[in-house]
Amino acid sequence: xxxxxQTPSHQVTQMGQEVILxxxxxxNHLYFYWYRQIxxxxxxxxxxxxxxxxxxxxxxxxxxxxxxxxxxxxxxxKIRSTKLEDSAMYFCAxxxxxxYNEQFFGPGTRLTVL
Amino acid sequence: GIQVEQSxxxxxxxxxxxxTLRCNFSDSVNNLQWFHQNPWGQLINLFYIPSGxxxxxxxxxxxxxxxxxxxxxxxxxxxxxxxxxxxxxxFSGGGADGLTxxxxxxxxxxx
Numbered sequence: 579x580x581x582x583x584q585t586p587s588h589q590v591t592q593m594g595q596e597v598i599l600x601x602x603x604x605x606n607h608l609y610f611y612w613y614r615q616i617x618x619x620x621x622x623x624x625x626x627x628x629x630x631x632x633x634x635x636x637x638x639x640x641x642x643x644x645x646x647x648x649x650x651x652x653x654x655x656k657i658r659s660t661k662l663e664d665s666a667m668y669f670c671a672x673x674x675x676x677x678y679n680e681q682f683f684g685p686g687t688r689l690t691v692l
Numbered sequence: 693g694i695q696v697e698q699s700x701x702x703x704x705x706x707x708x709x710x711x712t713l714r715c716n717f718s719d720s721v722n723n724l725q726w727f728h729q730n731p732w733g734q735l736i737n738l739f740y741i742p743s744g745x746x747x748x749x750x751x752x753x754x755x756x757x758x759x760x761x762x763x764x765x766x767x768x769x770x771x772x773x774x775x776x777x778x779x780x781x782x783f784s785g786g787g788a789d790g791l792t793x794x795x796x797x798x799x800x801x802x803x
Contacts, residue, residue, distance in 0.1 A: 609789070611789070611790050611791075613790065613791075615733075619795075620778070620793045620794065620795045620796060621735070621778065621780070621791075621793040622793070623789075623790030623791060623792065624790075625790075626789035626790050628789075633789055634789040634790065636790070667733050669735065677782070677789050678722035678723045678742070678782055678784070679723070680723070680725060680737070680740035681723075681725065681791060682737060683727075683734075683735040683737070685732075685733075685734045686733055686734065686735075688733070
């Protein structure tokens, strides 16, 4: 059964550094998402991506964040200058032919900013 | 505002017991999913259930969209059922594309 993969599983970085989190969605999915979960809290939507552009972003997704799908398979989230409060689990997800279809989540990348 | 509320926030049960977890949402939805977050933090899809009833083994779920709630039933609980259960919805009124999650129910099954 196809699944969403994410790399790395855990990343530790210094405050102010740039990080890139990578995701390989399920191949026939058209809608892609990033979510984050601060330790002990609920999962929060960051951004949705469809047809090679951002379709929706939350208030959390400020100018420090960017997403791209550079080669038709990988889907990346970049944080330009990390802050301590960016420490969280970041989940990539995808959905099929319609935005309301079931979303399938990757295993997550745990980002620790020191 | 747009909300997803889950109850109870915490639940401690003995192995073999049955449980019902509830999710209330504030507006009409076109997607509702239940997840189990395991101890490693992974979100495991349990049900995609914007309406109706589904069953998968010891788990079943019902969504009554007109009354804006969903229920997750776990029967004959096992210790491996422990973890956090999240309900997440996509509101159909033109809001964010992404899912809005509740705060979860933390379930502990004791042997």
